[in-house]
Amino acid sequence: MAGNRELAKIALRNLARHKVKTVLTILAVMVSVSLYIFVDSWISGMSMESRRNIVNYEMGAAKLQSKLYFEKKDEMPIYENFAGWEAYQKALDEAGYYSAPRFVFSGTLFSVDGSAPIVFNAVDPVAESKVLRYTTYTEAGRYIQNGAFEIVLGTIAAKKLKIDLTKGPNPVQISAVIDIKDSLGKIRHVYQLIPAVVVGTINSPNPVTNANIAYIPLDVLQDESGMMLEGHVTELLIRDKNRGDAELPGKRESAAVISAALDLPSELGIFTWIDYSKDYIDYEKLEIGATKVLTMLLFVLAFLGISNTILMAVLERTKEIGMMRALGMTDNQMVLIYMFEAGFLGLIGSIFGIILGCAINYPMVKYGLDFSEMREAMGADASFRVASLFRSTWNISVIIGAGVAATLLSACMAFFPTRRAVKMPITDSLRFE
Amino acid sequence: MAVIKAKNVLKDYHLEGQTIHALRGVSLEFKSGEFAAIAGPSGSGKSTFLHLAGCLDAITGGTMMVGGSDVGKMTRKDLALLRRHNIGFIFQAYNLIPVLSVEENISFPLTLLGVDKKEIKERTAKVLADVGLEEMAKRKPKEMSGGQQQRVAIARALVKKPALILADEPTANLDSKIGREILELMLSLNESEGCTFIFSTHDQMVMDYARRLVRIRDGQVEADEVK
Ligand SMILES: Nc1ncnc2c1ncn2[C@@H]1O[C@H](COP(=O)(O)OP(=O)(O)O)[C@@H](O)[C@H]1O
Numbered sequence: 001m002a003g004n005r006e007l008a009k010i011a012l013r014n015l016a017r018h019k020v021k022t023v024l025t026i027l028a029v030m031v032s033v034s035l036y037i038f039v040d041s042w043i044s045g046m047s048m049e050s051r052r053n054i055v056n057y058e059m060g061a062a063k064l065q066s067k068l069y070f071e072k073k074d075e076m077p078i079y080e081n082f083a084g085w086e087a088y089q090k091a092l093d094e095a096g097y098y099s100a101p102r103f104v105f106s107g108t109l110f111s112v113d114g115s116a117p118i119v120f121n122a123v124d125p126v127a128e129s130k131v132l133r134y135t136t137y138t139e140a141g142r143y144i145q146n147g148a149f150e151i152v153l154g155t156i157a158a159k160k161l162k163i164d165l166t167k168g169p170n171p172v173q174i175s176a177v178i179d180i181k182d183s184l185g186k187i188r189h190v191y192q193l194i195p196a197v198v199v200g201t202i203n204s205p206n207p208v209t210n211a212n213i214a215y216i217p218l219d220v221l222q223d224e225s226g227m228m229l230e231g232h233v234t235e236l237l238i239r240d241k242n243r244g245d246a247e248l249p250g251k252r253e254s255a256a257v258i259s260a261a262l263d264l265p266s267e268l269g270i271f272t273w274i275d276y277s278k279d280y281i282d283y284e285k286l287e288i289g290a291t292k293v294l295t296m297l298l299f300v301l302a303f304l305g306i307s308n309t310i311l312m313a314v315l316e317r318t319k320e321i322g323m324m325r326a327l328g329m330t331d332n333q334m335v336l337i338y339m340f341e342a343g344f345l346g347l348i349g350s351i352f353g354i355i356l357g358c359a360i361n362y363p364m365v366k367y368g369l370d371f372s373e374m375r376e377a378m379g380a381d382a383s384f385r386v387a388s389l390f391r392s393t394w395n396i397s398v399i400i401g402a403g404v405a406a407t408l409l410s411a412c413m414a415f416f417p418t419r420r421a422v423k424m425p426i427t428d429s430l431r432f433e
Numbered sequence: 434m435a436v437i438k439a440k441n442v443l444k445d446y447h448l449e450g451q452t453i454h455a456l457r458g459v460s461l462e463f464k465s466g467e468f469a470a471i472a473g474p475s476g477s478g479k480s481t482f483l484h485l486a487g488c489l490d491a492i493t494g495g496t497m498m499v500g501g502s503d504v505g506k507m508t509r510k511d512l513a514l515l516r517r518h519n520i521g522f523i524f525q526a527y528n529l530i531p532v533l534s535v536e537e538n539i540s541f542p543l544t545l546l547g548v549d550k551k552e553i554k555e556r557t558a559k560v561l562a563d564v565g566l567e568e569m570a571k572r573k574p575k576e577m578s579g580g581q582q583q584r585v586a587i588a589r590a591l592v593k594k595p596a597l598i599l600a601d602e603p604t605a606n607l608d609s610k611i612g613r614e615i616l617e618l619m620l621s622l623n624e625s626e627g628c629t630f631i632f633s634t635h636d637q638m639v640m641d642y643a644r645r646l647v648r649i650r651d652g653q654v655e656a657d658e659v660k
């Protein structure tokens with residue numbers, strides 16, 4: 001068999017025949033490869049950061065919680081609470097985990113100038129700051145302390161309630177409904193008004209902590225003047241003491257390993273951040289999917305360009321193709337020449353695309369992008385948990401993969417036009433003008 | 434042995450809704466080692482016959498045997514290999530590969546055959562000298578005159594010393610002196626290597642050189658004389 005090298009040589013020289021067209025096609029591949037790399041890096045940086053932020057600012061690695069609560073967690077069923085968390089906290093501490101008790105309830109917060117629906121997290125400030133990181137992100141004022149009816153508020157809620165910490169105390173009223181399950185399983189509602197003072201606002205890298213959310217000491221809510229909790233909590237947040245903030249939860253933070261350190265009754269369970277972040281992960285998948293589709297469209301455009309270039313080339317060289325076949329080139333060899341040509345376009349475009357992609361990506365990874373301004377307009381639902389600065393991440397397999405895929409796809413673009421050209425009778429090819 | 438055995442060959446072309454009967458029942462046999470010319474007016478079907486004998490197109494009717502095999506029953510790949518190994522073609526319009534130099538054009542059939550580099554070099558240099566183009570080895574086809582390109586096309590067909598060489602009006606673009614030299618070269622190849630040559634031609638000189646002259650008109654054989 002004639003060396004494929006000879007075919008590759010002809011393909012390379014063919015590329016030099018219409019330099020402008022070749023350069024334009026290469027540019028199209030280059031742009032789509034580099035954009036793909038850039039966007040992928042952005043979106044995976046965003047996802048990575050969001051996942052870290054959920055763990056570091058929202059919930060830790062896992063929650064100890066009533067199984068019934070988890071089932072109905074969207075309704076916030078505060079009656080599915082449990083007592084005796086101190087013993088679990090001690091056991092967890094001995095096993096090398098930090099844990100923080102919480103009683104989460106919803107209600108309305110009234111300030112002098114307004115009101116807003118708020119999710120209240122009754123927390124142990126000391127334990128809280130061991131498991132989560134938002135406690136240090138007080139934009140104004142300070143974090144709450146035990147023993148006082150103090151509140152810190154997400155900055156967005158604070159703005160809505162016109163809280164101004166520079167102008168003395170900010171008295172507020174918490175209006176909440178206490179749902180109590182009696183011994184027959186019936187739920188009783190008790191309406192409660194609790195006066196408190198706002199002492200700080202939170203603005204952390206996770207927008208969830210900055211929205212309609214309030215933190216209040218757990219210890220003051222135990223009796224009639226509070227939420228009548230009497231030692232009950234809705235959850236215990238858990239994090240491995242030895243896990244760094246930059247790391248996502250590890251094997252030691254799986255439900256099975258944590259459960260093994262505890263002697264849990266059957267109604268309680270461990271629910272990991274993944275169990276809890278289904279909504280977010282679905283959103284992330286959708287978002288990544290949509291972005292991929294958009295960048296794919298760019299790819300498709302580049303490949304249509306290649307396909308068109310090859311189509312025109314094949315047409316223009318009909319006579320030449322006929323003659324080469326007359327010399328004894330097989331159909332497959334003919335197709336291969338043009339696949340080489342298109343593949344070279346893809347390869348050169350990919351190489352430049354990777355260089356360009358890495359160049360524009362470098363500052364995004366090194367310095368990141370601050371979009372706090374943009375953020376406020378976006379709201380803070382189950383979306384990316386990135387409040388301000390975020391960085392792209394390098395993804396070597398995607399960078400190389402994009403190049404390889406672009407090269408192979410380009411090569412494939414030559415298949416059909418050439419296939420059709422070699423089906424023509426040689427004499428017709430030779431007469432073609 | 435018969436290199437070509439055409440029996441009652443028909444060839445129709447379809448062009449803009451019309452059917453052209455280019456060959457209307459041609460039966461011709463060419464033995465190994467022949468040096469034959471096909472003559473006839475323009476449009477009589479000379480090129481068509483050479484193309485069919487060279488397996489460049491399918492016949493419409495009859496049978497065409499090339500090198501003992503029925504062309505109609507061969508796969509596309511086998512036909513390509515038959516052309517590669519056994520047939521050299523010289524086209525009326527030179528049809529060189531524009532991106533390859535003269536030298537590379539000539540050595541291309543040998544590369545396809547997988548001949549080793551050193552031998553390719555030697556054989557290419559020799560045939561280049563035979564057609565008088567040693568000085569132009571590095572040129573690209575478009576940098577040469579029509580006659581020079583024709584000589585490259587001839588060299589490309591001769592270099593692999595195929596069993597059958599089909600030459601479609603090979604001297605049409607050459608002056609008579611060079612035409613004669615080329616014919617002498619072909620004749621010597623015919624005598625030393627036993628290559629079979631079939632020409633189509635208008636040129637009296639080619640007819641004089643030929644040892645057999647077939648005349649066709651309107652797609653049919655009119656006369657067939659061995660000198
Ligand atoms: N590929 C083709 N398609 C359509 N018509 C063709 C084709 N090749 C040849 N013909 C027609 O067939 C006839 C014979 O042509 P050809 O064999 O080229 O004649 P010659 O070589 O003797 O001049 C002519 O009428 C020509 O126009």
Ligand SMILES: [Mg+2]
Binds near residue numbers: 601
């Ligand atoms: Mg002709």
